[in-house]
Amino acid sequence: MGEKINRGLGVLIPRKNLDQSSFQEEGMASQQLDKSASYQASQSVNPAAKTMSSSSINPDDINLLAQFLAHEQIPASSHPPINTDCIVICVSAVLYPAEAVFKHLERNLQLTKTLVLCGGIGHSTPHLYEAVSRHPDYAHLVPEITGKPESHVLHTIFTRCFDATFIQKSGCTVLLEDKSTNCGQNALETRALLARNGIPEPKxxxxxxxxxxxxxxVASFEKAYAPRPPKLLSWPIIVPRVKVEEGELVYNDDDGSMPGVTGTLWSMSRFLGLVLGEIPRLRDDEHGYGPMGKGFIGHVDIPEEVEHAYSRVQRGIGEDLAKR
Incomplete structure (x- = not known):
């Protein structure tokens, strides 16, 4: 396969140089975990979609899991450091983080030298199309973005709804990576893409x-760049929190950390499914993604309190189902 140019913005590297069997295995394992966790969570879902029955689930446990998974190294309330070699946006159905980055770039032209929009077409891509269709500012783009890779969808939003021309003319190179369908691919494809564009070892x-x-x-990027990874920082922009309101689990923005965002987040059942599916992936055991298991990522330390919270949430969902 030859090289492919994306609108003059970035070069996508030949796929033959990467370990496709490993990528496919990670994708299959990921889908199996998603189905198991999401099915269990969805059985208690409220028709209102953003709420979920919660007689046996402690919201503090969910919040602890969400905080651990978000790995917030740059607080949402602060600005990221300037002169960062690269910002990688792994496209998802939650559009707010990408929007926040674009707005930061409009205000701070020294934020980064290179912006990578990362994502192909995978099993979660329909959720992105749906999120765009529900968004008051982007819904008109649906005919143009449907069927396109996730990075192209986000690039369309970037160029149509933000001052992309000004950002790029000011020195920020924007690259599109449109093949990856899981975290491992996100990391390896991004590394190869950057190398093809003269950035083999970002600091x-x-x-x-x-x-x-x-x-x-972040663990996937650390593995992709081993043994000398760049200084990697996680900037999730938001760390979702929940609370119980009238017997239902709902998103909690009492502190104003997610202004106007809660309506654009996952349904509560999908959120719980994602959270519950993620802890088994991070475990370094025969079933997890760590070195003792599938080897997709390096070792991740999971605190005992996180494991206990995970068990309680699983047990709580099971108890709620038994009461139905």
Missing amino acids: SMIVVQDPTMARRT
Whole structure:
């Protein structure tokens, strides 16, 4: 396969140089975990979609899991450091983090030298199309973005709804990576793409990812750049929190950390499914993604309190189902 140019913005590297069997295995394993966790969570879902029955689930446990997974190394309330070699946005159905990065770039032209929009077409891509269709500012783009890779969808939003021309003329190179379908691919494809564009060893990199997958994504980049990874920082932008309101689990923005965002987040059942599916992936055992298991990522330390919270949430969902 030859090289492919994306609108003059970035070069996508030949796929034959990468370990496709490993990528496919990670994708299959990921889908199996998603189905198992999401099915269990969805059985208690409220028709209102953003709520979920919660007689046996402690929201503090969910919040602890969400905070751990988001791996927030740059607080949402602060600006990221300037002169970052690269910001990688791993595209997801939660559009707010990418929007926040674009707005930061409009205000701070020294934020980064290179912006990578990362994502192909995978099993979660329909959720992105749906998110665009529901967004008041982007819904008109649906005919143009449907069927396109995730990075192209986000690039369309970037060029149509933000001052992309000004950002790029000011010195920020924008690259599109449109083949990856999981965290491992995100990392390896991004590394190869950057190398093809003269950045073989970035010294610093900020990763913007769906907060439920941020910790695993950073671990994937660490493995991709081993043994000398760049200084990697996770910038999830938001760390979702929940509370109980009238017997239902709902998103909690009492502190104003997610202004106007809660309506654009996952349904509560999907959020819980993502959270519950992520902890088994991070484990370094025969079933997890760590070195003792599938080897997709390096070792990740999971605190005992996180494992206990995970068990309680699983048990709580089971108890709620038994009461139905």
